[in-house]
Amino acid sequence: MDTVNESVARIEAIIGRKVKRDISQMTEWAKGNLARAAEAIMNMPNAHVGIVTGFYIQHAEPPSPETDGLGGMAHLAAGLANAGIPVTVITDAPCAKAVWAVVEALPAPVNLEVVSTTESSVLRLRQYMETGDRPITHLIAIERVSPGSDGKPHREHGWDMSRETAPLHLLFSDPAAKRRWYTIGMGDGGNEIGMGSLPKEIIESGIPNGEVIAATTPVDSLIVAGVSNWGAYGLLAAMACTKPALRDALLRYFNRDMDHRFLSAAVEAGQAVDDSRVDSPGRPQMSVDSIPWEQHAALLEEISAVVASHAR
Template identity: 35%
Template sequence: MQVEETVTELARVAAREVGRGSEKLAVPTTGALLAAARSLAGAPALDAAVLTGFFIPAADRPAAETDGPIGAVQLAAALRALGGRVRLTTDAPCAPVVEAAIAAGAPGVPLDVAPLHEYDRWAADVLPRYRRLTHVIACERVGPARDGRPRNMRGEDIGAHTAALDRLFAAGPAYRIGIGDGGNELGMGRLPAELVAAVVDRGESIHCGTSCDALLVGGTSNWAAAALVGALALLRPEVSALRDLLRPEWSHEVLRAIVDEAGAVDGVRRRAEPSVDGLDWPLYAEPLEHLAELVVTAGGPAR
Protein backbone atom coordinates (compact mmCIF):
# COMPACT_ATOMS: atom_id res chain seq x y z
CA MET A 1 0.00 0.00 0.00
CA GLN A 2 1.37 3.41 -0.96
CA VAL A 3 1.99 5.94 1.79
CA GLU A 4 -0.82 8.16 0.48
CA GLU A 5 -3.29 5.27 0.61
CA THR A 6 -2.24 4.33 4.13
CA VAL A 7 -2.63 7.90 5.34
CA THR A 8 -6.14 7.99 3.85
CA GLU A 9 -6.92 4.83 5.83
CA LEU A 10 -5.46 6.39 8.99
CA ALA A 11 -7.85 9.32 8.59
CA ARG A 12 -10.79 6.97 8.08
CA VAL A 13 -9.98 4.94 11.19
CA ALA A 14 -9.54 8.08 13.31
CA ALA A 15 -12.96 9.39 12.23
CA ARG A 16 -14.80 6.32 13.55
CA GLU A 17 -18.34 7.32 14.45
CA VAL A 18 -19.17 7.55 18.16
CA GLY A 19 -22.45 9.41 17.87
CA ARG A 20 -21.47 12.99 17.05
CA GLY A 21 -21.34 12.79 13.26
CA SER A 22 -17.56 12.58 12.90
CA GLU A 23 -17.64 10.45 9.75
CA LYS A 24 -19.84 12.98 7.96
CA LEU A 25 -17.84 15.93 9.25
CA ALA A 26 -14.65 14.29 7.97
CA VAL A 27 -15.85 14.03 4.36
CA PRO A 28 -14.80 17.59 3.33
CA THR A 29 -11.37 17.13 4.98
CA THR A 30 -10.06 14.54 2.52
CA GLY A 31 -6.31 15.02 2.07
CA ALA A 32 -5.89 17.20 5.15
CA LEU A 33 -4.05 14.57 7.18
CA LEU A 34 -1.43 14.06 4.49
CA ALA A 35 -1.08 17.81 3.96
CA ALA A 36 -0.61 18.44 7.68
CA ALA A 37 1.93 15.63 8.04
CA ARG A 38 3.93 16.77 5.02
CA SER A 39 4.02 20.34 6.31
CA LEU A 40 5.35 19.20 9.70
CA ALA A 41 7.75 16.56 8.39
CA GLY A 42 9.19 18.88 5.78
CA ALA A 43 9.66 21.99 7.89
CA PRO A 44 13.37 22.92 7.84
CA ALA A 45 13.21 24.67 11.23
CA LEU A 46 10.10 23.28 12.90
CA ASP A 47 8.91 25.47 15.78
CA ALA A 48 5.40 24.65 16.96
CA ALA A 49 2.86 25.19 19.71
CA VAL A 50 0.10 22.72 20.53
CA LEU A 51 -2.99 24.22 22.16
CA THR A 52 -5.26 21.98 24.21
CA GLY A 53 -7.51 21.73 27.25
CA PHE A 54 -11.31 21.64 27.37
CA PHE A 55 -12.66 22.45 30.83
CA ILE A 56 -15.77 20.68 32.15
CA PRO A 57 -17.19 23.02 34.83
CA ALA A 58 -20.24 20.82 35.51
CA ALA A 59 -18.23 17.71 36.33
CA ASP A 60 -18.46 16.14 39.77
CA ARG A 61 -15.06 17.74 40.35
CA PRO A 62 -14.51 20.35 37.60
CA ALA A 63 -11.39 19.70 35.53
CA ALA A 64 -10.16 19.42 31.96
CA GLU A 65 -11.43 16.43 30.03
CA THR A 66 -9.40 13.39 29.01
CA ASP A 67 -9.83 14.04 25.29
CA GLY A 68 -7.25 16.50 23.98
CA PRO A 69 -4.30 16.50 26.38
CA ILE A 70 -3.31 12.93 25.50
CA GLY A 71 -3.23 13.67 21.79
CA ALA A 72 -1.58 17.04 22.30
CA VAL A 73 1.28 15.56 24.32
CA GLN A 74 1.60 12.69 21.84
CA LEU A 75 2.05 15.25 19.07
CA ALA A 76 4.50 17.28 21.14
CA ALA A 77 6.61 14.18 21.75
CA ALA A 78 6.46 13.36 18.03
CA LEU A 79 7.57 16.82 16.92
CA ARG A 80 10.41 16.75 19.42
CA ALA A 81 11.46 13.35 18.02
CA LEU A 82 11.59 14.97 14.58
CA GLY A 83 14.09 17.47 15.96
CA GLY A 84 11.68 20.37 16.17
CA ARG A 85 11.01 22.87 18.90
CA VAL A 86 7.59 22.50 20.52
CA ARG A 87 5.63 23.80 23.48
CA LEU A 88 2.18 23.11 24.91
CA THR A 89 -0.33 25.87 25.56
CA THR A 90 -3.42 25.82 27.77
CA ASP A 91 -5.22 28.00 30.29
CA ALA A 92 -5.18 28.01 34.09
CA PRO A 93 -8.25 25.80 34.68
CA CYS A 94 -6.85 23.08 32.42
CA ALA A 95 -3.21 23.40 33.49
CA PRO A 96 -3.11 20.62 36.14
CA VAL A 97 -4.28 18.00 33.63
CA VAL A 98 -1.96 19.19 30.87
CA GLU A 99 0.97 19.28 33.31
CA ALA A 100 0.24 15.68 34.33
CA ALA A 101 0.05 14.64 30.68
CA ILE A 102 3.42 16.23 29.93
CA ALA A 103 5.03 14.58 32.94
CA ALA A 104 3.74 11.17 31.84
CA GLY A 105 4.26 11.42 28.09
CA ALA A 106 6.77 14.13 27.18
CA PRO A 107 8.79 15.28 30.19
CA GLY A 108 10.56 18.57 29.67
CA VAL A 109 8.26 20.01 27.02
CA PRO A 110 7.56 23.62 28.08
CA LEU A 111 4.04 24.71 28.93
CA ASP A 112 2.54 28.17 28.53
CA VAL A 113 -0.45 28.77 30.82
CA ALA A 114 -2.85 31.59 30.00
CA PRO A 115 -4.56 33.24 32.96
CA LEU A 116 -8.27 33.92 32.95
CA HIS A 117 -7.68 37.31 34.58
CA GLU A 118 -5.38 39.89 33.00
CA TYR A 119 -5.31 37.74 29.89
CA ASP A 120 -4.69 40.72 27.61
CA ARG A 121 -1.47 41.58 29.42
CA TRP A 122 -0.29 37.96 29.25
CA ALA A 123 -1.19 37.67 25.56
CA ALA A 124 0.69 40.86 24.73
CA ASP A 125 3.82 39.31 26.22
CA VAL A 126 3.61 35.99 24.36
CA LEU A 127 2.12 37.04 21.02
CA PRO A 128 5.45 38.12 19.48
CA ARG A 129 6.83 34.61 20.07
CA TYR A 130 3.72 32.93 18.66
CA ARG A 131 3.88 35.07 15.53
CA ARG A 132 7.30 33.54 14.79
CA LEU A 133 6.14 29.91 14.98
CA THR A 134 6.10 27.72 11.89
CA HIS A 135 3.07 25.69 13.08
CA VAL A 136 0.23 26.03 15.55
CA ILE A 137 -1.90 22.98 16.34
CA ALA A 138 -5.15 23.01 18.31
CA CYS A 139 -6.14 19.62 19.70
CA GLU A 140 -9.64 19.56 21.21
CA ARG A 141 -9.51 23.22 22.16
CA VAL A 142 -12.88 24.97 22.29
CA GLY A 143 -13.22 28.12 20.21
CA PRO A 144 -15.74 30.94 19.89
CA ALA A 145 -19.15 30.15 18.40
CA ARG A 146 -21.02 32.57 16.17
CA ASP A 147 -22.00 34.66 19.20
CA GLY A 148 -18.36 34.90 20.25
CA ARG A 149 -18.81 32.61 23.25
CA PRO A 150 -17.07 29.24 23.67
CA ARG A 151 -19.71 26.53 24.02
CA ASN A 152 -19.60 22.84 24.90
CA MET A 153 -21.56 20.13 23.11
CA ARG A 154 -24.58 20.84 25.31
CA GLY A 155 -24.58 24.43 24.09
CA GLU A 156 -23.51 25.79 27.47
CA ASP A 157 -21.38 28.93 27.59
CA ILE A 158 -18.08 28.06 29.32
CA GLY A 159 -16.47 31.45 28.75
CA ALA A 160 -16.02 32.03 32.48
CA HIS A 161 -13.61 29.08 32.51
CA THR A 162 -11.91 29.57 29.14
CA ALA A 163 -9.13 31.89 27.99
CA ALA A 164 -9.20 33.25 24.43
CA LEU A 165 -6.46 31.04 22.98
CA ASP A 166 -8.04 31.51 19.56
CA ARG A 167 -6.03 34.73 19.40
CA LEU A 168 -2.80 32.73 19.62
CA PHE A 169 -4.08 30.16 17.15
CA ALA A 170 -4.72 32.85 14.56
CA ALA A 171 -1.57 34.86 15.21
CA GLY A 172 1.07 35.27 12.52
CA PRO A 173 1.74 33.27 9.35
CA ALA A 174 2.08 29.84 11.01
CA TYR A 175 0.58 26.79 9.33
CA ARG A 176 -2.51 26.05 11.41
CA ILE A 177 -3.79 22.55 12.10
CA GLY A 178 -7.12 22.05 13.83
CA ILE A 179 -8.09 18.77 15.48
CA GLY A 180 -11.64 18.25 16.74
CA ASP A 181 -14.59 15.93 16.96
CA GLY A 182 -17.75 17.96 17.50
CA GLY A 183 -17.71 21.22 15.56
CA ASN A 184 -17.02 23.55 18.49
CA GLU A 185 -13.22 23.37 18.42
CA LEU A 186 -10.61 25.70 16.94
CA GLY A 187 -10.21 24.94 13.25
CA MET A 188 -13.79 23.80 12.69
CA GLY A 189 -14.49 26.99 10.78
CA ARG A 190 -12.95 25.08 7.89
CA LEU A 191 -16.26 23.19 7.65
CA PRO A 192 -19.38 24.71 6.11
CA ALA A 193 -21.70 26.01 8.83
CA GLU A 194 -24.65 24.29 7.21
CA LEU A 195 -22.90 20.91 7.43
CA VAL A 196 -22.18 21.29 11.15
CA ALA A 197 -25.74 22.48 11.74
CA ALA A 198 -27.16 19.46 9.90
CA VAL A 199 -24.90 16.82 11.46
CA VAL A 200 -24.20 17.95 15.03
CA ASP A 201 -26.80 18.39 17.75
CA ARG A 202 -26.96 22.15 18.45
CA GLY A 203 -24.42 22.53 15.66
CA GLU A 204 -25.79 25.86 14.49
CA SER A 205 -25.17 27.49 17.87
CA ILE A 206 -21.91 25.81 18.91
CA HIS A 207 -19.99 25.79 15.60
CA CYS A 208 -16.61 27.49 15.99
CA GLY A 209 -15.95 29.80 13.07
CA THR A 210 -12.15 29.89 13.51
CA SER A 211 -10.64 28.20 10.46
CA CYS A 212 -7.28 26.58 9.76
CA ASP A 213 -5.06 25.32 6.97
CA ALA A 214 -5.66 21.62 7.66
CA LEU A 215 -8.56 20.22 9.68
CA LEU A 216 -8.45 16.71 11.15
CA VAL A 217 -11.72 15.23 12.39
CA GLY A 218 -11.81 12.26 14.73
CA GLY A 219 -14.41 10.27 16.59
CA THR A 220 -12.32 11.56 19.48
CA SER A 221 -9.70 14.24 19.00
CA ASN A 222 -7.07 11.96 20.54
CA TRP A 223 -7.61 9.48 17.70
CA ALA A 224 -7.08 12.18 15.08
CA ALA A 225 -3.89 13.31 16.83
CA ALA A 226 -2.65 9.71 16.86
CA ALA A 227 -3.43 9.47 13.14
CA LEU A 228 -1.21 12.52 12.55
CA VAL A 229 1.62 10.85 14.48
CA GLY A 230 1.05 7.76 12.33
CA ALA A 231 1.27 9.81 9.14
CA LEU A 232 4.52 11.36 10.38
CA ALA A 233 5.86 7.88 11.10
CA LEU A 234 5.14 6.88 7.50
CA LEU A 235 6.83 9.97 6.07
CA ARG A 236 9.81 9.72 8.42
CA PRO A 237 10.27 5.94 8.94
CA GLU A 238 13.83 6.41 10.18
CA VAL A 239 12.47 8.02 13.39
CA SER A 240 11.54 4.91 15.37
CA ALA A 241 10.28 6.95 18.33
CA LEU A 242 7.22 7.91 16.28
CA ARG A 243 6.09 4.29 16.08
CA ASP A 244 6.71 3.87 19.82
CA LEU A 245 4.28 6.72 20.51
CA LEU A 246 1.54 4.82 18.67
CA ARG A 247 1.55 1.94 21.14
CA PRO A 248 -1.86 1.88 22.88
CA GLU A 249 0.03 1.28 26.11
CA TRP A 250 1.59 4.75 25.77
CA SER A 251 -1.85 6.35 25.61
CA HIS A 252 -3.12 4.22 28.49
CA GLU A 253 -0.26 5.32 30.73
CA VAL A 254 -0.96 8.99 30.02
CA LEU A 255 -4.71 8.49 30.50
CA ARG A 256 -4.20 6.86 33.89
CA ALA A 257 -1.79 9.61 34.94
CA ILE A 258 -4.05 12.54 34.10
CA VAL A 259 -7.01 10.91 35.86
CA ASP A 260 -5.18 9.65 38.94
CA GLU A 261 -2.86 12.62 39.43
CA ALA A 262 -4.90 15.57 38.16
CA GLY A 263 -8.54 14.47 38.21
CA ALA A 264 -9.14 14.65 34.45
CA VAL A 265 -12.75 13.87 33.63
CA ASP A 266 -14.56 12.05 30.86
CA GLY A 267 -16.20 14.89 28.97
CA VAL A 268 -19.40 12.93 28.34
CA ARG A 269 -19.78 11.25 31.72
CA ARG A 270 -18.42 14.25 33.63
CA ARG A 271 -16.61 12.00 36.07
CA ALA A 272 -12.92 11.42 36.80
CA GLU A 273 -12.40 7.98 35.31
CA PRO A 274 -10.03 6.40 32.77
CA SER A 275 -12.34 6.75 29.79
CA VAL A 276 -12.65 9.17 26.89
CA ASP A 277 -15.91 10.66 25.63
CA GLY A 278 -17.96 7.91 27.24
CA LEU A 279 -15.74 5.11 25.87
CA ASP A 280 -14.17 2.65 28.29
CA TRP A 281 -10.61 1.65 27.53
CA PRO A 282 -11.23 -1.54 25.47
CA LEU A 283 -13.53 0.27 23.03
CA TYR A 284 -11.48 3.45 23.02
CA ALA A 285 -8.28 1.51 22.34
CA GLU A 286 -9.58 -0.27 19.21
CA PRO A 287 -8.83 2.59 16.78
CA LEU A 288 -5.46 3.16 18.46
CA GLU A 289 -4.55 -0.47 17.86
CA HIS A 290 -5.73 -0.23 14.25
CA LEU A 291 -3.70 2.94 13.63
CA ALA A 292 -0.55 1.31 15.02
CA GLU A 293 -1.10 -1.83 12.92
CA LEU A 294 -1.49 0.20 9.74
CA VAL A 295 1.81 1.98 10.31
CA VAL A 296 3.68 -1.22 11.18
CA THR A 297 2.21 -3.08 8.21
CA ALA A 298 3.05 -0.27 5.78
CA GLY A 299 6.69 -0.26 6.93
CA GLY A 300 9.47 0.42 4.46
CA PRO A 301 10.68 3.79 3.24
CA ALA A 302 8.29 6.63 2.49
CA ARG A 303 7.40 6.97 -1.17
Protein backbone atom coordinates in the same frame (compact mmCIF):
# COMPACT_ATOMS: atom_id res chain seq x y z
CA MET B 1 3.25 -2.21 0.16
CA ASP B 2 0.83 0.69 0.22
CA THR B 3 1.79 4.01 -1.21
CA VAL B 4 2.04 6.79 1.34
CA ASN B 5 -1.25 8.16 0.12
CA GLU B 6 -3.02 4.86 0.56
CA SER B 7 -1.67 4.36 4.06
CA VAL B 8 -2.60 7.84 5.17
CA ALA B 9 -6.06 7.42 3.66
CA ARG B 10 -6.48 4.20 5.65
CA ILE B 11 -5.45 6.01 8.81
CA GLU B 12 -7.81 8.85 8.00
CA ALA B 13 -10.65 6.35 7.67
CA ILE B 14 -9.85 4.76 11.03
CA ILE B 15 -9.79 8.03 12.96
CA GLY B 16 -12.95 9.24 11.24
CA ARG B 17 -15.06 6.37 12.48
CA LYS B 18 -18.46 7.23 13.78
CA VAL B 19 -18.78 7.05 17.55
CA LYS B 20 -22.19 8.42 18.42
CA ARG B 21 -22.93 11.28 16.11
CA ASP B 22 -22.90 10.84 12.37
CA ILE B 23 -19.92 12.97 11.35
CA SER B 24 -19.69 11.64 7.81
CA GLN B 25 -20.40 14.97 6.13
CA MET B 26 -17.59 16.56 8.10
CA THR B 27 -15.08 13.76 7.53
CA GLU B 28 -15.97 13.67 3.85
CA TRP B 29 -15.29 17.38 3.52
CA ALA B 30 -12.00 17.09 5.45
CA LYS B 31 -10.59 14.19 3.41
CA GLY B 32 -6.99 14.79 2.46
CA ASN B 33 -6.34 17.19 5.32
CA LEU B 34 -4.53 14.57 7.39
CA ALA B 35 -1.97 14.08 4.63
CA ARG B 36 -1.58 17.82 4.13
CA ALA B 37 -1.05 18.44 7.85
CA ALA B 38 1.55 15.67 8.06
CA GLU B 39 3.41 16.99 5.03
CA ALA B 40 3.31 20.55 6.32
CA ILE B 41 5.19 19.53 9.46
CA MET B 42 7.52 16.96 7.92
CA ASN B 43 8.59 19.23 5.07
CA MET B 44 9.51 22.18 7.28
CA PRO B 45 13.15 22.53 8.30
CA ASN B 46 13.60 23.75 11.88
CA ALA B 47 9.99 23.16 12.78
CA HIS B 48 8.73 24.06 16.26
CA VAL B 49 5.28 22.70 16.97
CA GLY B 50 2.85 24.30 19.39
CA ILE B 51 0.00 22.17 20.74
CA VAL B 52 -3.03 23.85 22.32
CA THR B 53 -5.30 21.68 24.43
CA GLY B 54 -7.59 21.64 27.47
CA PHE B 55 -11.39 21.66 27.43
CA TYR B 56 -12.71 22.67 30.84
CA ILE B 57 -15.94 21.12 32.09
CA GLN B 58 -17.46 23.37 34.74
CA HIS B 59 -20.28 20.97 35.52
CA ALA B 60 -18.16 18.00 36.48
CA GLU B 61 -17.23 16.63 39.88
CA PRO B 62 -14.77 18.14 40.33
CA PRO B 63 -14.86 20.83 37.63
CA SER B 64 -11.88 19.89 35.48
CA PRO B 65 -10.67 19.55 31.90
CA GLU B 66 -11.98 16.53 30.05
CA THR B 67 -9.70 13.63 29.25
CA ASP B 68 -10.02 14.08 25.49
CA GLY B 69 -7.23 16.14 23.97
CA LEU B 70 -4.67 15.38 26.66
CA GLY B 71 -3.61 11.96 25.40
CA GLY B 72 -3.44 13.14 21.81
CA MET B 73 -1.25 16.03 22.90
CA ALA B 74 0.98 13.62 24.81
CA HIS B 75 1.57 11.24 21.89
CA LEU B 76 2.29 14.07 19.46
CA ALA B 77 4.59 15.79 21.94
CA ALA B 78 6.44 12.59 22.82
CA GLY B 79 6.92 11.57 19.20
CA LEU B 80 7.92 14.95 17.83
CA ALA B 81 10.32 15.68 20.69
CA ASN B 82 11.91 12.26 20.25
CA ALA B 83 12.34 13.00 16.54
CA GLY B 84 14.22 16.18 17.41
CA ILE B 85 11.38 18.60 16.73
CA PRO B 86 10.82 20.97 19.65
CA VAL B 87 7.33 21.13 21.11
CA THR B 88 5.56 23.77 23.17
CA VAL B 89 2.35 22.73 24.89
CA ILE B 90 -0.08 25.57 25.53
CA THR B 91 -3.09 25.77 27.83
CA ASP B 92 -4.84 28.08 30.27
CA ALA B 93 -5.00 28.25 34.06
CA PRO B 94 -8.18 26.19 34.54
CA CYS B 95 -6.66 23.29 32.58
CA ALA B 96 -3.07 23.84 33.70
CA LYS B 97 -2.80 21.23 36.41
CA ALA B 98 -4.05 18.37 34.23
CA VAL B 99 -1.97 19.45 31.24
CA TRP B 100 1.11 19.82 33.44
CA ALA B 101 0.52 16.37 34.93
CA VAL B 102 0.48 14.82 31.46
CA VAL B 103 3.52 16.81 30.33
CA GLU B 104 5.28 15.55 33.46
CA ALA B 105 4.51 12.00 32.36
CA LEU B 106 6.19 12.46 28.96
CA PRO B 107 9.36 10.46 28.41
CA ALA B 108 11.27 13.64 27.47
CA PRO B 109 10.77 17.26 28.50
CA VAL B 110 8.83 19.72 26.36
CA ASN B 111 7.99 23.37 26.91
CA LEU B 112 4.79 24.33 28.67
CA GLU B 113 3.10 27.72 28.45
CA VAL B 114 0.11 28.66 30.60
CA VAL B 115 -2.01 31.76 30.07
CA SER B 116 -4.65 33.17 32.38
CA THR B 117 -8.15 33.50 30.95
CA THR B 118 -7.67 37.05 29.67
CA GLU B 119 -7.13 38.26 26.13
CA SER B 120 -4.06 40.26 27.13
CA SER B 121 -2.43 37.12 28.47
CA VAL B 122 -3.03 35.32 25.16
CA LEU B 123 -1.75 38.23 23.10
CA ARG B 124 1.41 38.41 25.19
CA LEU B 125 2.02 34.71 24.59
CA ARG B 126 1.48 35.19 20.88
CA GLN B 127 4.07 37.91 20.78
CA TYR B 128 6.53 35.61 22.53
CA MET B 129 5.75 32.78 20.12
CA GLU B 130 6.38 35.09 17.17
CA THR B 131 9.62 36.52 18.43
CA GLY B 132 11.28 33.89 20.64
CA ASP B 133 14.59 32.24 19.83
CA ARG B 134 12.87 29.61 17.76
CA PRO B 135 9.47 30.83 16.65
CA ILE B 136 6.54 28.46 16.38
CA THR B 137 6.09 27.13 12.83
CA HIS B 138 3.00 24.94 13.30
CA LEU B 139 0.20 25.31 15.80
CA ILE B 140 -2.15 22.41 16.53
CA ALA B 141 -5.39 22.59 18.51
CA ILE B 142 -6.71 19.31 19.90
CA GLU B 143 -10.21 19.40 21.38
CA ARG B 144 -9.96 23.09 22.21
CA VAL B 145 -13.16 25.10 22.14
CA SER B 146 -13.62 27.94 19.65
CA PRO B 147 -16.05 30.84 19.88
CA GLY B 148 -19.40 30.26 18.20
CA SER B 149 -21.51 32.69 16.21
CA ASP B 150 -22.05 34.93 19.25
CA GLY B 151 -18.32 35.25 19.84
CA LYS B 152 -18.42 33.03 22.92
CA PRO B 153 -17.16 29.49 23.42
CA HIS B 154 -19.88 26.95 24.15
CA ARG B 155 -20.21 23.41 25.35
CA GLU B 156 -22.15 21.12 23.08
CA HIS B 157 -25.46 21.81 24.78
CA GLY B 158 -24.91 25.57 24.66
CA TRP B 159 -23.34 26.46 28.03
CA ASP B 160 -21.28 29.66 27.76
CA MET B 161 -17.67 28.81 28.69
CA SER B 162 -16.29 32.37 28.55
CA ARG B 163 -15.39 32.64 32.22
CA GLU B 164 -13.36 29.45 32.32
CA THR B 165 -11.76 29.69 28.87
CA ALA B 166 -8.83 31.76 27.63
CA PRO B 167 -9.31 33.08 24.09
CA LEU B 168 -6.53 30.86 22.75
CA HIS B 169 -8.30 30.87 19.39
CA LEU B 170 -6.59 34.25 18.95
CA LEU B 171 -3.38 32.30 18.36
CA PHE B 172 -5.09 30.80 15.32
CA SER B 173 -7.18 33.46 13.73
CA ASP B 174 -6.91 36.92 15.20
CA PRO B 175 -7.24 39.20 12.19
CA ALA B 176 -4.76 41.66 13.66
CA ALA B 177 -2.05 39.05 13.98
CA LYS B 178 0.87 38.63 11.69
CA ARG B 179 0.31 34.90 11.97
CA ARG B 180 3.51 33.10 11.17
CA TRP B 181 2.57 29.49 11.60
CA TYR B 182 0.64 26.77 9.84
CA THR B 183 -2.51 25.90 11.77
CA ILE B 184 -4.06 22.49 12.33
CA GLY B 185 -7.28 21.80 14.22
CA MET B 186 -8.62 18.50 15.54
CA GLY B 187 -12.16 18.06 16.73
CA ASP B 188 -15.05 15.66 16.99
CA GLY B 189 -18.01 17.85 17.93
CA GLY B 190 -18.11 20.94 15.75
CA ASN B 191 -17.36 23.52 18.46
CA GLU B 192 -13.58 23.12 18.41
CA ILE B 193 -10.88 25.36 16.96
CA GLY B 194 -10.54 24.39 13.32
CA MET B 195 -14.16 23.48 12.69
CA GLY B 196 -14.65 27.03 11.46
CA SER B 197 -13.12 25.83 8.20
CA LEU B 198 -16.22 23.78 7.41
CA PRO B 199 -18.88 25.23 5.14
CA LYS B 200 -21.64 26.76 7.23
CA GLU B 201 -24.30 24.38 5.97
CA ILE B 202 -22.32 21.31 7.00
CA ILE B 203 -21.35 22.44 10.46
CA GLU B 204 -24.63 24.08 11.44
CA SER B 205 -26.85 21.31 10.20
CA GLY B 206 -24.44 18.53 11.09
CA ILE B 207 -24.32 19.09 14.83
CA PRO B 208 -26.97 19.67 17.51
CA ASN B 209 -27.25 23.35 18.50
CA GLY B 210 -25.05 24.11 15.50
CA GLU B 211 -26.38 27.62 15.05
CA VAL B 212 -25.05 28.61 18.47
CA ILE B 213 -22.06 26.41 19.16
CA ALA B 214 -20.54 25.88 15.69
CA ALA B 215 -16.92 27.00 15.73
CA THR B 216 -15.93 30.14 13.86
CA THR B 217 -12.15 29.60 14.01
CA PRO B 218 -10.71 28.12 10.80
CA VAL B 219 -7.34 26.43 10.30
CA ASP B 220 -5.12 25.50 7.39
CA SER B 221 -5.80 21.78 7.90
CA LEU B 222 -8.86 20.46 9.71
CA ILE B 223 -8.75 16.91 11.01
CA VAL B 224 -12.19 15.56 11.92
CA ALA B 225 -12.16 12.47 14.11
CA GLY B 226 -14.59 10.25 15.98
CA VAL B 227 -12.70 11.29 19.13
CA SER B 228 -10.36 14.28 19.02
CA ASN B 229 -7.46 12.29 20.49
CA TRP B 230 -7.64 9.99 17.48
CA GLY B 231 -6.85 12.94 15.25
CA ALA B 232 -3.53 13.28 17.04
CA TYR B 233 -2.86 9.54 16.83
CA GLY B 234 -3.58 9.82 13.13
CA LEU B 235 -1.33 12.80 12.56
CA LEU B 236 1.57 11.13 14.31
CA ALA B 237 1.12 7.98 12.22
CA ALA B 238 0.67 9.98 9.02
CA MET B 239 3.91 11.84 9.68
CA ALA B 240 5.66 8.50 10.17
CA CYS B 241 4.37 7.32 6.78
CA THR B 242 5.33 10.61 5.15
CA LYS B 243 8.89 10.67 6.46
CA PRO B 244 10.31 7.13 6.78
CA ALA B 245 13.63 8.44 8.10
CA LEU B 246 11.84 9.71 11.22
CA ARG B 247 9.37 6.84 11.51
CA ASP B 248 10.99 4.92 14.33
CA ALA B 249 11.74 8.07 16.30
CA LEU B 250 8.21 9.44 15.91
CA LEU B 251 6.56 6.19 16.93
CA ARG B 252 8.90 5.10 19.69
CA TYR B 253 6.31 5.85 22.38
CA PHE B 254 3.19 5.21 20.32
CA ASN B 255 1.97 2.15 22.20
CA ARG B 256 -0.73 1.10 24.64
CA ASP B 257 1.46 1.21 27.74
CA MET B 258 2.38 4.81 27.11
CA ASP B 259 -1.24 5.65 26.31
CA HIS B 260 -2.24 4.19 29.66
CA ARG B 261 0.45 6.18 31.41
CA PHE B 262 -0.69 9.45 29.84
CA LEU B 263 -4.35 8.88 30.68
CA SER B 264 -3.48 7.81 34.22
CA ALA B 265 -1.52 11.02 34.77
CA ALA B 266 -4.41 13.06 33.41
CA VAL B 267 -6.95 11.34 35.63
CA GLU B 268 -5.01 10.71 38.84
CA ALA B 269 -2.85 13.80 39.14
CA GLY B 270 -4.91 16.04 36.88
CA GLN B 271 -8.45 14.91 37.82
CA ALA B 272 -9.36 15.01 34.15
CA VAL B 273 -13.01 14.04 33.78
CA ASP B 274 -15.16 12.20 31.31
CA ASP B 275 -18.70 11.16 30.59
CA SER B 276 -20.24 14.52 31.39
CA ARG B 277 -23.94 14.55 30.54
CA VAL B 278 -26.70 17.02 31.05
CA ASP B 279 -28.22 14.85 33.77
CA SER B 280 -25.04 13.54 35.39
CA PRO B 281 -21.71 15.27 35.94
CA GLY B 282 -18.46 13.98 34.49
CA ARG B 283 -15.97 12.39 36.85
CA PRO B 284 -12.30 11.45 36.76
CA GLN B 285 -12.15 8.06 35.08
CA MET B 286 -10.08 6.03 32.65
CA SER B 287 -12.17 6.77 29.60
CA VAL B 288 -12.25 9.31 26.79
CA ASP B 289 -15.48 10.54 25.24
CA SER B 290 -17.32 7.89 27.27
CA ILE B 291 -15.30 5.11 25.63
CA PRO B 292 -13.22 2.94 28.00
CA TRP B 293 -9.46 3.24 27.70
CA GLU B 294 -9.05 -0.29 26.34
CA GLN B 295 -10.90 0.59 23.14
CA HIS B 296 -8.66 3.59 22.52
CA ALA B 297 -5.62 1.39 22.98
CA ALA B 298 -7.02 -1.05 20.43
CA LEU B 299 -7.58 1.74 17.92
CA LEU B 300 -4.06 3.03 18.53
CA GLU B 301 -2.71 -0.42 17.71
CA GLU B 302 -4.84 -0.63 14.61
CA ILE B 303 -3.31 2.63 13.39
CA SER B 304 0.13 1.41 14.35
CA ALA B 305 -0.41 -1.72 12.26
CA VAL B 306 -1.19 0.38 9.20
CA VAL B 307 2.16 2.13 9.54
CA ALA B 308 3.92 -1.19 10.05
CA SER B 309 2.36 -2.73 6.95
CA HIS B 310 3.27 0.41 5.02
CA ALA B 311 6.87 0.08 6.18
CA ARG B 312 7.21 -3.54 5.15
